[in-house]
Amino acid sequence: MRRWQKKALEIVQIARHFKGEFPRPALFEGATPTARRIVNYWRLAWETYRLTPIPRSLPARLCIEATSACNLACPHCLTGAGEIGRPGGALSLEFYRQLLAELANHLWHIEFHNWGEPLLHKRITTMVAEATARGLSTSLCTNFSLPFDAGSADALVRSGLKIMGVSIDGARQETYEQYRVGGQLARVLHNCRLVVDAKRRLGSPTPRLLWNFHMFAHNVDDVAAARAAALTLGIPFDVSRGRVVGPDWDPAERFVAHDAVFPMACYTLFHTAVVYADGSVAPCRGSFYAKDDLGRIAADGRPGAASFRDVWRGEGFQTARRLFRERTATRDTRERICFNCPALLDWHRYRDHLGRGGDPADWRPAYDSNQRFNYFWTRGPVRRGLDESHRRASPRMTRPLEPPAAAAMPGRRDSARVRPPPPAGRGRPRR
Numbered sequence: 001m002r003r004w005q006k007k008a009l010e011i012v013q014i015a016r017h018f019k020g021e022f023p024r025p026a027l028f029e030g031a032t033p034t035a036r037r038i039v040n041y042w043r044l045a046w047e048t049y050r051l052t053p054i055p056r057s058l059p060a061r062l063c064i065e066a067t068s069a070c071n072l073a074c075p076h077c078l079t080g081a082g083e084i085g086r087p088g089g090a091l092s093l094e095f096y097r098q099l100l101a102e103l104a105n106h107l108w109h110i111e112f113h114n115w116g117e118p119l120l121h122k123r124i125t126t127m128v129a130e131a132t133a134r135g136l137s138t139s140l141c142t143n144f145s146l147p148f149d150a151g152s153a154d155a156l157v158r159s160g161l162k163i164m165g166v167s168i169d170g171a172r173q174e175t176y177e178q179y180r181v182g183g184q185l186a187r188v189l190h191n192c193r194l195v196v197d198a199k200r201r202l203g204s205p206t207p208r209l210l211w212n213f214h215m216f217a218h219n220v221d222d223v224a225a226a227r228a229a230a231l232t233l234g235i236p237f238d239v240s241r242g243r244v245v246g247p248d249w250d251p252a253e254r255f256v257a258h259d260a261v262f263p264m265a266c267y268t269l270f271h272t273a274v275v276y277a278d279g280s281v282a283p284c285r286g287s288f289y290a291k292d293d294l295g296r297i298a299a300d301g302r303p304g305a306a307s308f309r310d311v312w313r314g315e316g317f318q319t320a321r322r323l324f325r326e327r328t329a330t331r332d333t334r335e336r337i338c339f340n341c342p343a344l345l346d347w348h349r350y351r352d353h354l355g356r357g358g359d360p361a362d363w364r365p366a367y368d369s370n371q372r373f374n375y376f377w378t379r380g381p382v383r384r385g386l387d388e389s390h391r392r393a394s395p396r397m398t399r400p401l402e403p404p405a406a407a408a409m410p411g412r413r414d415s416a417r418v419r420p421p422p423p424a425g426r427g428r429p430r431r
Helices: 003-019 035-049 093-103 124-133 150-158 173-179 185-202 220-233 267-271 308-312 315-322 342-355 369-377 384-393
Strands: 061-064 109-111 137-142 163-167 208-215 237-241 272-275 280-282
Touching: 035 267, 061 093, 093 124, 093 308, 124 137, 124 150, 150 185, 163 185, 173 185, 173 220, 185 208, 185 220, 208 220, 220 237, 267 272, 267 315, 272 308, 280 308, 308 315, 342 369
Parallel strands: 061 109, 061 272, 109 137, 137 163, 163 208, 208 237
Antiparallel strands: 272 280
């Protein structure tokens, strides 16, 4: 096949994919399609497919942490573990508006959470409302175990927030608090009712609430009761696999399957920008420590690049993206978080598999979702004592695990096989 024919075929393949996303990708529910956003999204898809190290496109999604603080101490979260990845603080309106001014015309969606609790930010509804006014879809994930009243619920609904994931990992306080350490289940459920009531009172279909239940060894018996409670509240219920530090709690996937592993180049390096309140720009959501950042934007008097574009197209991101073309070991690349990232290693294993004439359906990932989680955990300082203390403090099962009937097992599937990406719009906030 000639070079021009190959390129034409690639364009047709991208166009077929893009046709199903037109005019608005379903993943970004509630966003307003514009010519600039559509063109940017097409260009982004093309440059991701080509693994372009210096893209002309800008990200479709911005993950910006409203605050690094959290009111709980979840044992398998770096924030809950008391780790400090970078200077803490809350996102200033000035820096937030600086990013909106540069990116909003190209963005489709903003997430306001990563490692902290977004509802602790006093101006969170203002930030959401300003994104809504620019036609952007918005989401946040919360533990929701904090002071909240009817007025707060009204403000949240009026802000135009589109999706709100609530992490509730139990149907009883004694189960729930084993992971959400310091949380109060009754308060969380009360707060959910306030939002449901505010939506009804104001006649608003948003935010779309999601009950996110992370399954661990200690709470498998609470799934049915939690699902029933969600039904009573009128909130969609989703079960996902709880990730733990160290050995997997359910290696045989008897209770819930691992997250799907897709053989694709890193979604975040091309599609999603991860920005912190101090202006630092990380390669992905899993990156916690400042030493792994790929650049910094000048924010609130701190030094840094003059614009987001300078970082997005800068040396740090260029090097990370090139690793997906060729994983070349140098003194510089070996120190980068992307070099040994399971996503990169599995990507090159997949390409080698195809190069040997292998069937894509026969490929198996080398790393499951818990192993991938542990990779990011180990990027921090050597802290064996801390890791061991967390394992001792981790939720404990009270009796031997007995898997439910296969038909009742959430997400049960052959997770080792490659599966196509989930239908657009099925994404959920997770923390």
